[in-house]
Amino acid sequence: MSRLDRDSSPNMSSLAVPAPPRQFPSHGFEEIEPSQQVEEERLPFYKREDYYPMRIGHVLQSRYQVVAKLGYGTSSTVWLSRDLRENKYWVLKVHINTLKHNQELKVYRHLASGNKEHPGRDHVRQLETSFKLRGPHGEHDVSVMAPLGISLRTLQEMQKGGVFQKDLVTGALSQVLLGLNFLHEAGVIHTDLHSDNLLIGIKDDSILSTVEENEVQKPSTRKRIGDTVIYVSRYMLGGAGPLTICDFGQARIGNEQRGNAMPVPYRAPEVILDMPWGVAVDTWAVGLLAWDLLERESIFRIYDQESEELNDAHHLAAMTTLLGPPPPEFLKRSEKTGRYWTKDGQWKGVVPLPPKTELESLIHALAGEDKELFLNFVQCFLSWLPEERLATLQGYFHHWLRGKNT
Numbered sequence: 545m546s547r548l549d550r551d552s553s554p555n556m557s558s559l560a561v562p563a564p565p566r567q568f569p570s571h572g573f574e575e576i577e578p579s580q581q582v583e584e585e586r587l588p589f590y591k592r593e594d595y596y597p598m599r600i601g602h603v604l605q606s607r608y609q610v611v612a613k614l615g616y617g618t619s620s621t622v623w624l625s626r627d628l629r630e631n632k633y634w635v636l637k638v639h640i641n642t643l644k645h646n647q648e649l650k651v652y653r654h655l656a657s658g659n660k661e662h663p664g665r666d667h668v669r670q671l672e673t674s675f676k677l678r679g680p681h682g683e684h685d686v687s688v689m690a691p692l693g694i695s696l697r698t699l700q701e702m703q704k705g706g707v708f709q710k711d712l713v714t715g716a717l718s719q720v721l722l723g724l725n726f727l728h729e730a731g732v733i734h735t736d737l738h739s740d741n742l743l744i745g746i747k748d749d750s751i752l753s754t755v756e757e758n759e760v761q762k763p764s765t766r767k768r769i770g771d772t773v774i775y776v777s778r779y780m781l782g783g784a785g786p787l788t789i790c791d792f793g794q795a796r797i798g799n800e801q802r803g804n805a806m807p808v809p810y811r812a813p814e815v816i817l818d819m820p821w822g823v824a825v826d827t828w829a830v831g832l833l834a835w836d837l838l839e840r841e842s843i844f845r846i847y848d849q850e851s852e853e854l855n856d857a858h859h860l861a862a863m864t865t866l867l868g869p870p871p872p873e874f875l876k877r878s879e880k881t882g883r884y885w886t887k888d889g890q891w892k893g894v895v896p897l898p899p900k901t902e903l904e905s906l907i908h909a910l911a912g913e914d915k916e917l918f919l920n921f922v923q924c925f926l927s928w929l930p931e932e933r934l935a936t937l938q939g940y941f942h943h944w945l946r947g948k949n950t
């Protein structure tokens with residue numbers, strides 16, 4: 545191939561000389577009023593100095609040109625970048641500068657030595673590399689990762705009625721269980737499993753250059769505040785590739801853990817009651833995830849925004865009503881259980897028990913045998929005793945996911 549061919553071909557897998565960075569428009573976009581809060585600014589603990597003031601068009605490491613904003617979180621902003629050396633796209637997760645200890649990077653490094661042949665590996669976000677970026681208020685870790693599409697939560701919000709069809713749910717859960725099996729075998733507990741942290745892989749890479757082109761043709765809406773520009777993120781709809789478990793910021797390494805964890809409505813009973821906990825907190829979350837993908841109303845919710853103590857009491861009362869009283873074996877595992885139940889499992893009345901309800905009566909999405917299998921699937925994950933919950937592979941082979949002939 546002649547040099548001319550090489551320079552004019554955008555699909556070359558490797559370029560010896562980096563491509564020149566592209567100019568992005570400096571006008572022609574909608575500007576949001578400075579008084580209006582946008583994206584990460586709306587997060588409860590947002591501080592502008594913590595986030596790197598990224599600009600579309602910036603080149604990092606003389607290599608990654610930022611071409612669009614894809615998302616944000618409590619600890620990062622996330623950008624699509626074009627690799628000027630390799631002519632491919634990478635996602636840059638730019639962490640806030642106040643992370644004393646970057647748990648997500650620690651977990652990625654630990655997972656790098658995990659089983660390379662495991663089929664669940666494709667369902668867990670991988671780290672390509674990382675580097676540090678100096679900002680005006682400190683240093684930011686940057687994780688370089690393969691681009692993924694929208695989250696399962698965003699896709700769910702796009703569905704009629706806000707819930708998925710059964711086949712999509714069983715397919716999604718199969719992939720999540722394989723991914724979790726890979727994590728658990730590697731000694732990692734995710735602790736933050738919900739549909740926002742499940743991103744849908746991209747099948748068609750052409751979406752990436754389309755996103756870049758769109759940023760040139762119709763630059764994204766933004767807000768200017770001092771020297772910082774806050775952009776509105778773009779969606780990437782690139783077909784249904786593998787469902788991928790993301791966000792290891794709360795993940796733990798090691799099979800026996802203690803202390804608070806998990807998003808409040810997803811908390812497993814052993815976490816609420818200060819017992820030692822392990823991988824089964826993730827499988828508790830699988831039961832709730834399955835429910836939330838199919839049903840409009842969650843099983844558990846936040847009951848009291850003001851008082852953690854009252855919220856815990858309502859949460860445990862709801863569990864008692866739906867699952868029945870906890871077994872004596874469970875009650876023995878923490879002194880805290882004595883606040884809520886007598887030794888033989890009678891509710892003490894800290895807050896009233898909700899009216900007796902069968903989990904089955906709350907299922908509206910399915911009927912007949914499908915409903916029975918789904919109920920059984922959920923109940924196999926929502927048990928008081930963590931060791932009684934289905935492990936990931938047992939869940940993967942459950943009749944509801946694999947059919948009755950397995």
Ligand SMILES: Nc1ncnc2c1ncn2[C@@H]1O[C@H](COP(=O)(O)OP(=O)(O)OP(=O)(O)O)[C@@H](O)[C@H]1O
Pocket residue numbers: 614615616617618619620621622635637669689690691692693695740741743790791793
């Ligand atoms: N590899 C990726 N490809 C495309 N978009 C991504 C990718 N990783 C993250 N995103 C987008 O960025 C958002 C934030 O990412 P992530 O959840 O990893 O950040 P975080 O700061 O750890 O968030 P949290 O508030 O959940 O702790 C995601 O919801 C998603 O929209």
